[in-house]
Amino acid sequence: MKIGILGPAGTFSETAAELWLKGKEAGKEEKVEKKYYETIIDISESLIRREIDYGIIPIENSLEGSVGETLDVLSSENSVEMQIVGGVLLPIEIHLLGKGSFTKIKKVVSHPHALAQCKLFIRKRLKVMLKDAEIKSADSTASAAKLASESEEVAALASGEAARRYGLNILAEDVQDKDSVTRFVVLSSSASGTKTAPTGKDKTSVLIYLKDRPGALYDVLGEFAQRKINLTKIESRPSKRALGDYMFHIDCEGHIEDATIKEALKGVERKVAMLKILGAYPKAKNV
């Protein structure tokens, strides 16, 4: 079984993949091959070409919000060839990693999302204690760690896994401004025939495109509210046609095969310009 992950080795995505595999593989013996990709789009395209069986990509962080690239992949034309088959919640613990000592640091590197999650640490500690230290973007937290492993003057904001992979010391632990959790979704190809049967604790993800009139969203939400279906997420995303023209990503509790969910979605379908079912799958349970 092949799974696509955002690389290089040591990213938070890899830790998430391991968590998901642990849940899935309980009791089974299956050889897992990890393949690393540079971008979320690369993973989705590889999945559609059936080069991998699963792809795991970050969709949302409790502090930073949604990952735009993932929402775009899920709403692209290609998305009819993919489905969401699972989810994982990963607590994000970011450390300051380096080869040498704190005082030698001249540059701190990390992925822009990790830099954003450590804003206060950077402003109130790094910039105060290391006045001239530069803060720079890297392609991933893991590639930041790799850079740090090449020079004592470079420190990285990255995971504990990255510290182990690249032989770095943890110079400051848990430096994120606030604890956060990232939700990842696991995708498979629609053509693979993988089905996720109802477990009793499921979630269904859909994408809708509204008709352009006042109250359109209100009417759609009514289909869920009348049936007391709980929405765990509602997120607008530009349709890319014009400013102020949105699609909505909606997650609700329940499985598409439950009678009430089926009825609600039938009602929704009559009221929208487009409804796409992204998947029904067990809720993430590891947090």
Added chain:
Amino acid sequence: MKIGILGPAGTFSETAAELWLKGKEAGKEEKVEKKYYETIIDISESLIRREIDYGIIPIENSLEGSVGETLDVLSSENSVEMQIVGGVLLPIEIHLLGKGSFTKIKKVVSHPHALAQCKLFIRKRLKVMLKDAEIKSADSTASAAKLASESEEVAALASGEAARRYGLNILAEDVQDKDSVTRFVVLSSSASGTKTAPTGKDKTSVLIYLKDRPGALYDVLGEFAQRKINLTKIESRPSKRALGDYMFHIDCEGHIEDATIKEALKGVERKVAMLKILGAYPKAKNV
């Protein structure tokens, strides 16, 4: 009059500021002093300290969606000391800029948002024609242009204004994947006493925090739908308390002093855990 802008000189923010000033200053003579800041938070803090009269910050792009840092500034505790007093729409035209010729390029730099908006150009043209070219993040499109002005081997994805500022050639024009528009908001300090009177073509921005029960958002939207008030934006944003716990940014057509808007917001206030009025201001009209 002092206005805070994301720097350095030559950013898209500066072009937006000039557009807004042109509309505002029609017929008036007032000396304008621009102050450049590194981050959106720096602008908001400077505004609260009354070091500047206005701050202009990007809030939303028609392709990339919302600017998280701006939504966070508007929903922070500090935001009671700020108000939105205007908006500007700016079409984003990104060019490939360099000192020398296309074939000498070894590195292409830009702000991550601009890189994201030129994904296809990078994948289908740059990576094909310049196989070994590195793609790197910079702090802004303007600082990318500055880097490009220092070496023939570096090209930047940035604005025409940046080309002029840093004496660069346009090596490839309009290379964004799709045309897009960025909306900027203009903030002033609440304490400044600036009021924006109704013009007949206004918008009101509010922030709500829902009570935690199924149908809560549905009930709130009902207050607008019943009164046929058009929502031009609804966007969820993590409350930063827990995953799946959201605040909503809502923009509606009309001015807070219009009777129907006033009534709708009174109704909303009774149904939510928190309502904050961010501002009422003329709709952006330059596009």
